[in-house]
Amino acid sequence: ASQAGPQEAPTDPDTWLWSLPGLGRLLHALLQCREEVMRVLGKQKFHRALLPAVEHAPAVRKAVNKARLDFRYVLRDLIGKRLVESVAGNVHSSGTVLHLTPAGQQAVHSA
Secondary structure: OOOOOHHHOOOOOOOOOOOOOOHHHHHHHHHHHHHHHHHHHHHOHHHEEEHHHHHOOHHHHHHHHHHOOOHHHHHHHHHHOOOEEEEOOOOOOOOOEEEEOHHHHHHHHHO
């Protein structure tokens, strides 16, 4: 194993390098969950669906269970990246609706 040395330090004094064990596996699992949620929404008419329908879709459940992540974490990631928007239900709807943003639609179609 190689040792970290001064030659590996960032050149910018305001830059930090971090190494967290297992982070690669976590990010890979998160990306798979993100793709499945966006794929499910991309197949829906108008790219929108009720939250429970997306959460309980077999492909999403499989990816989330395999990754050992909570669906709320995946959803928060998608909302934070502005790929999905969550619209709270009102009197006329039966719950929270998720829909792909234009950036999310572009990501689905480019994949």
